[in-house]
Amino acid sequence: MKSLKIGHITDIHYRYYTPGSSHKHKNRSREMPIMLEKVLQNLKGEIDILVITGDIIDTPGVVLKHNNYYMDLTTPFKKMIRKDYLAIRSLLDKSGIPWIIIPGNKDDPELFSEIWGDQALVRDFMGYRFISFHDRQWEGGQPRRFDRERKLMETMLNDPESPPQIHLQHFLCTPANGIKLKHIYKESENLRKLCARSGKVILSLSGHYHPGIKEYKINETSWISAPAFCAKPHPYLIHELKGRSLVKTRRLEVQKRSIHKNKPVVFLDRDGVISTLSSYTTGPEKMELIPGAAQAIWNLKEAGFAVVVNTNQSCIGLGYVPESIVLLNHEYMCYLLTSETGTPESQPDAIYFSSGAGKKAVHPDYSDTSIAKPSPVLLNKAVSLLGLNRKHGWMIGDREGDLICAINGKVTPLLVRTGDGRITEKNIKDKKIPNLVIKNNILEASEFIINNFKSQK
Structure with a gap:
């Protein structure tokens, strides 16, 4: 049986046309156009499909949470964000690599739907079923799996004809273990039990938590959160599946040196x-x-x-x-x-x-x-x-x-x-x-x- 190799990138926090940069200095937003192009070159011929698990753009706070006390910059900023989304889409389309992309909490939902809305939430590929969940943070900033996403999950888990499933979401399903609640689903234990008991989910991939989380496993189901791509050394993962097993996950890096080194x-x-x-x-x-x-x-x-x-x-x-x-x-x-x-x-x-x-x-x-x-x-x-x-x-x-x-x-x-x-x-x-x-x-x-x-x- 031929193995499936999945490239996994998350938390790009891209800004080029979008003005400014991430308020966290280690998130090198303005360097992402160069780094994204490099990683796509590295992955070409090495993987069968690429998944990007959210926070594609580092959307300015005024767009995500508009406050009308000061002038409304939503309209001009959204025009710039849209140009960044289109630039990323163009890079992916030209790469020749099949891809799946989902939004994160730093992505603008309206613009994401406009640029990426032609993607199916369920995609069968090389004998596996990829399922994308567009979950959001709700009360208290904690992520939840509500309504459409929960119904989609239940439908897929109850499908007797489904091939082995790979679930994609931005937020964490793993146990907290000291991690802040804003990173983890309130119902994370429920999600883990449902996936593990179903016997259908073999891999669940996330982002959001910038250090990343190595494999956490129950029965046949493995949960992995990739480290943030936006910070040096700009890491990414390659997961290799064979049949119903995760054979291995490799961590690779684009480059350890800053692009400004010695300037x-x-x-x-x-x-x-x-x-x-x-x-x-x-x-x-x-x-x-x-x-x-x-x-x-x-x-x-x-x-x-x-x-x-x-x-x-x-x-x-x-x-x-x-x-x-x-x-x-x-x-x-x-x-x-x-x-x-x-x-x-x-x-x-x-x-x-x-x-x-x-x-x-x-x-x-x-x-x-x-x-x-x-x-x-x-x-x-x-x-x-x-x-x-x-x-x-x-x-x-x-x-x-x-x-x-x-x-x-x-x-x-x-x-x-x-x-x-x-x-x-x-x-x-x-x-x-x-x-x-x-x-x-x-x-x-x-x-x-x-x-x-x-x-x-």
Whole structure:
């Protein structure tokens, strides 16, 4: 009997046209177009079918849970998300590999149905029956198997003519064992019993829990959750079935190195460098780019630099906005950057921010300023995660704290005269800041950095 080899990818958290990036820095959303193309090349000729178990797109929170307190960005953002779904569909169709894809909690249900709705929920393939469950999180954020999905499961388990079944869902059916409830079905024990007792389900595949879970088995049924593809080293699984048995599962990796490994880096402050100060204590309505910011970021990236934003957002600790609105402002800033140049490449590679407000904090939870500039903590985290090179590194800012952060982080400080830059220039006139460079704005600064880098090659 010929074996069946199933490629298994989950939690891609893809963003290219979709503005911004995952709020979890280890989820390398903006690198996923490259990584997805690579893994499809690796899998070609190695598997019979590919399954993707959810969280295809890293959908911005404002789309999944719209809050009408601030401007509605759902419509423009959905247009970008749709383009990302279409790009992924095109990659899969061109790969030549048969595939099945299901949504996760970070996917937009409406757009998923539009782009992927032509897929059958039940598919017989090479002597096996693949069954897709589009479950969701309900009360308290816990996943449930309700209504259509439960009825589909019961119908399939009671089908006397069914070949061996492979169940696909985003969430976990395995025992909790310390895992947060948002990852596991409330009725997980019931699902396990029904599948194991039926004698029909030989493999149940999931995602959602980023570390992944190795095989958990009852009778003939094996449950496996793949690790998240979005994080280094971008892992994926190949399951090999023969008859009614899971012969083996192999874990493979696309690459251990970050795509930014050894790149020189330019760190940017946000308010006063990329955008005006007007959006600091409010929502995206007031977000305005400083002229030339989008072109500057694009130029730096085209010249081989990684571009990382490092910004103090004490507005959170001061009680003006929650963290979710700072994230929304960053996404809208990235949307504006893309709109200005016409390319998503004018977005930064990563955005780091602090929220502490010290003694002025509205609650003790927001008093810690240990990672805020001039501390180099966030700068160091970015260097470590992305494998960046400080040798030709810069920090562009409009305040003295930005310049001291550069020195503390062992990169060269550059002051721009936008934002509070002119005031800062006067205040530091009699201070000795090593290797300080002063330019009028971020575009002029980027041109200087690029020319300086070329001259040192």
